[in-house]
Amino acid sequence: MPRLPTQFRSMPVQLALALVALFTMVSLISLGATYLITQRSFQQAMQADLTQDMAGFRAAPNALALAQLVEAEAQATDPERMVLSYLAPNRRHFGNAMISRDEDGYHILTGIPDNPLIEGQYMSLTASMRGGHLTIARNLREINALRDVFLRVLGLSLVPTVLIALSGGLYLSRRSARHVATISGTLGHLTSGDLTARVGPTKHWPADLSAIARKIDTMAHAQQESMTAIQQVSSDIAHDLKTPIQRVAVHLSDLSQQPELQGPSQDLLGKAKEELDGIVSVFHALLQIARIETGSPKANFERIDLSQLCETLTELYEPAASEAEHILTFQRVDASNIAVNGDKGLLGQLLANLIENAIRHTPRGTCIIVNLTRKGDHPTLTVTDNGPGVPQAERDLVLRRLYRMDRSRTSPGTGLGLSLVNSIASLHDAEISLTDASPGLCVSIVFTPIGTSERL
């Protein structure tokens, strides 16, 4: 279940875990202290008992009487509860077990050495008496049982706490996870350009999340408004400029119909038409870049067979390339077709611009290779030529709008080709890089695999 770790990292569960840890610590300290105090007092009581037992034996007038007393007492005593051992001066032993201790005082014994049947811990008191050593030991079972009782109490109080706190935390996190998912989904849509996305009504939501949701919706609304305004302005500009451009085209066309027009005038007319075409293509490209950068074409994304697109485009440009004395080839590495999620028209334009760029800015005899492969999971498109290349310092600049290298100022082109490629690539969440093909330039575009792009 891959969801579990994320859920355990959610805030409510983290808080619950922290509370459990704190509660456990406090319980351990308080129960531990109580246990230690209780144990101490039980031990002291036992020591008092032992001292009293010992005092009873001191009444015996001599070693023999003491031995008899011990024997009599031992007969009546269960060694599991209490052990009596008297080592007489003649090294004879009396009692229900043999404990050969000769230093006086309290000791803790584990098992009775001579009697493997008797197990467990004992507290013993040894005293020199009538030339021998008398040891009385009482079983510590009761005191040790105390530890089990305390451990059980600790367990009984901890288990429900942990269960309640954790399940409460999980429940809360599951509930807020839904809200958090709604919020992050909305943000994802907004980032990918769908400005109509909203978190929506937040009834029954926690106040803090609901406040965040409302803020996001307000922000998205404002952004949508300003985007609509920008789009309105750009479509107005487009309309207001296109109409006069269309008129100029009409006038030029009418002019070219004039029969009295002489050779030089015809040439001028041709030049004017060419310039007009140039204006139109710059205008188109700028409008297109602006539209792409607002992210709106993402709504039309679909599965695109990149292999087929590469094949079509190389086939389309091959005769033009060979006319310009270039060699254009498509190298497909994978036998299976490679697909990406995208806009077919824009991806075609991207490839066309890369190929046109390579044809336009390289001398005759240059080889241009379109290559499509996978780098790991990532579909990777490269267009490589063995022409003069682009100096390291200018590689970032050529992706900018209207940037033209000094040596290409005289060749045709809008200076927007690569910046359009750049915007199309970033619309598709693809990574574009320009590297040295020594000699030549290699433009590579690394796409995101299908299914992993956007969609949180």
Add this chain to the structure above:
Amino acid sequence: MKLLVVEDDETTGSYIARGLREEGHRVDLVTSGRDALIQGTSAQYDVLIVDRMVPEVDGMTLVKTLRGAGNRTPVLFLTSLGSVEDRIEGLRAGGDDYLVKPFAFGELSARVAALARRAQSVEQETILEVADLKMDLIARRVTRDGIEIPLLPREFALLEHLLRRKGRVQTRTMLLEAVWDISFDPATNVVETHISRLRGKIDRPFKTELIHTVRGSGYRIDA
């Protein structure tokens, strides 16, 4: 053909109308969406040429309304915007084709002819021919004067497209859309190079040329 032009810019509108009249069509020109709605519902037209941004009722609403009323007349949209979404939006509203301003008259004329033709029934032919050039669509064989001409698949498709529209001009963008399924305008004249290769195979070795260049517009196959 009877055509209705809906265009609010006078220069462009009269230019279109004049050009189409010169080609022998009957043309009505209106400058607002409201007038277009009245004209479009009261008279029968072969093709409507509609600017997307006209006053009163905009082009999109106009076409949606006409389509809603059961009017199936082919519509060619004229637009200042040229983005893909814009195009899709127009086609979804019921437009049949799309032309971005500024356009050459040849492009408009060729597209209007194609739209009018599309509205008629499509014949199922297996042999296409012009003069001594024959294309067998089943055997996928092309012969001229009895000599077989080997063609690449794309050359075959290009020739088939021209032959199916014998005598009618096909512009470069129309060919790009139909043969390569490409909807943007490449800066390099790629279609010209393909036509030139095709000519090298079917025209140059023979006496008469069949593929004709129509200046400022495109290409046409004819005897």
